[in-house]
Amino acid sequence: MKKFLLASSALLLVAPAASAQEKTLTISVYGFAQDAFKELVYTPFEQKCGCKLVVETGNSVERLAKMEANKASPVVDMAVVSMADALSASRADLIEKIDTSKLQNFNKLYDLAKDPNGDGMSVGYTFYATSIVYRSDKMEVNSWADLLDEKNASHVAFPNVTTNQGPPALYMVGEAIGKNTPDLKEAIAAVGAKKDDIVTFYVKSSQLVQLMQQEEIWAAPIGRFSWEGFTKLGLPIKWATPKEGQTGGMNVMVLTKGGKNQDLALQFMDFWLSTEIQTALAEKLVDSPANKDVKVSPEIAENLTYGEETVKNLKLIPSAVALDNREAWLSEWNAQVGQ
Amino acid sequence: MFQNRAEALALALPAAVFAAIVFLAPVVILLAEGFRNADSWSLSAYTTFFSDPLNRTVFLRTFRLGLMVTAVSAVIGYAAAFAIVNLTPRNKGQMIGLVVLPLMISSVARTYAWIVILGRTGIVNQALQLVGLSDEPIRFLFTETAVFIGLLQLFLPLMILSLISALENMPKDAIPAARVLGANWFQVFFKVILPLTKEGLVIGGTLVFTGSLTAYITPAILGGSKVLMLETLLYQRVTVANDFVAASVIAFILIVMSFAANLLLKRLATARNKR
Secondary structure, eight states, rough: HHOOOOOOHHHHHHHHHHHHHHHHEEEEEOSHHHHHHHIIIIIHHOOOOOOOOEEOOOOOHHHHHHHHHHHHOOOOSEEEEEEHHHHHHHHHHOOOOOOOGTTGGGBBBHHHHHHHSSSSSEEEEEEEEEEEETTTTTTSOOOOOOOOTTTTTTBBBOTTSSSSSHHHHHHHHHHHOOOOOOOOOOHHHHHHHHHHHTSEEEGGGGGGHHHTTTTHHHHHHHGGGGHHHHHTOOOOEEEEETTTEEEEEEEEEEEEEEEETTHHHHHHHHHHHHHHHHHHHHHHTOOOSSTOOOOOOOHHTTTTTOOOHHHHTOBOHHHHHHHHHHHHHHHHHHTTTTT | OSSHHHHHHHHHHHHHHHHHIIIIHHHHHHGGGGGGGGGEESSSHHHHHSSSSSHHHHHHHHHHHHHHHHHHHHHHHHHHHHHHHSHHHHHHHHHHHHGGGGGGHHHHHHHHHHHHHHHHHHHHHHOOOOOOOOSOOOTTTTTHHHHHHHHHHHHHHHHHHHHHHHHHHHHHHHHHHHHHHTTOOIIIIIIIIHHHHHHHHHHHHHHHHHHHHOOHHHHHIGGGGGOHHHHHHHEEEEEEEHOOOHHHHHHHHHHHHHHHHHHHHHHHHHHHOOO
16 A cells, blocks of 8 residues: 555656646746746646746847747747737737637637737737826826926926836827827927926836835826835825826737647637636736626725726727837937937 | 966966856957948947937946046045044954945945935935025936935945055055155145055046946936936847847947056056156
8 A cells, every 4th residue: 555655646746747848838928926927827727738837038128039039940839018019029920810719718808908909910918007196185187298287397207218108108198288199209399398307217117106205206107007006105196087098008918920839828828818817817916807707806906907998998009100100209209308 | 386387378278268258259249249230340330329419428428427436436535545544453444344334235225225315305305404505305316416426335435445455555654754854735645645555546446437337226226217327228228129239339338448447547557657
């Protein structure tokens, strides 16, 4: 009996290792909240598929550059990137169409997430609203233009154009001043005119909580995923609902062209989009759900971009606009604001 | 020590080969990128870089801040080092310990401390308002002043330590001798102390200047994108624009500036010697 137990436990130890050698899925993701992802997504999936996940992390520029370099023999099977980066990958012929008939959870997604770029190459898995966090005892925000107001500008941190929040915030400033063109010229000029007043053009939103706490700033455009930290400061802080609306961004999943494990990659995508996993990620405040069947408590919803109404009203910059203008935005920004 | 040169060279060879493969070769490959244009060698990456007014501003700012930090740390460094070498051995040890202490704390933590100290509600602004020097909080954060203060604090200990060891090697009676012969303190410093401690100044100056040129965290946190320096610009070019050519150009400029500073300081030191 003892021998049998020993033998079977040895088998148990060997079995997962053996199957892990059979199937490996390599994914490329943002470096953010990896502990939570490991616990809620990666490990459960590995147990379910009996395969091994290799996770590559980094910012999207690095990861896309790597995919481009390995184009001939892809290393990564699936990647998650921003909407605009997905279009860029598609134009560079790095990804291929996603067979959504193999995704059982596809029909549970919000319409906005089903085919964000209209080319069938990506599926949205999370999005975020971008609006203005502000000190309600010091100022009032009813419009994106209020940020550049005489009284307020010297208490504002504005996102740098190089961040994910930069172009959407500029897009809304353009909307507010009634001069919104894809080149964001007028909006950048309006911000440039106040560049000496504005406290900083932030690159990392994690820095803003401290600046708010020190009263260095009273307001900043941020993504909803950064909101929670501000609520814990014990200061009168509000999330603005400007009359021009809120903006934001969406992250999507893509399938590498010529990947060796496409079926497994699709299974993984489907798993990630399932109501169960999307709920778990929402409850840990990791990602706002793209699956409309996800139900969370009001307290959790408060910290996410949640609900049909919210999602429908997000004004997102179309990927093609973002992609075709990125370089021009940066040089315009460097000329008007950067010096 | 060795019978012949060949033996000594043979012993140095493994280390030299190692350094060449893992250090020199990558540096050369990286820098070569900036001189390639399609298939030929060219300086076009450099002319493009310097034709952008933003890049020129950033270059000059980096250079200016480096010089200012070096100059001010030399002035403060001489005063501090002079005071420290004249203490009793016991007190001297304690003071050197205090100078070294900040070097043991991560520069990230030190820089974040400056955000609190220099903030609108920080101790500096509170003090200024208390003594009536200012009616409302002055903005220090995200200005060149903040970067300057951060860099100075970061590298001052290196200058002080270099000058302490230089001053300790100076003959004890040199200063009294000069005084007896009628030199005023100004002359004592420029004709006696400075020539005798110039080696320490060269070492300290090189460390502080190259450190200021290449520090990343301090300008990134205290200056942000409003006070771009060459190193923060380099990061931006790579991570945002995926532009490795511009990054290689910046890296080359930084290396040249560091070497130039060291050569220049050495030259100044030997020029004084000859006189």
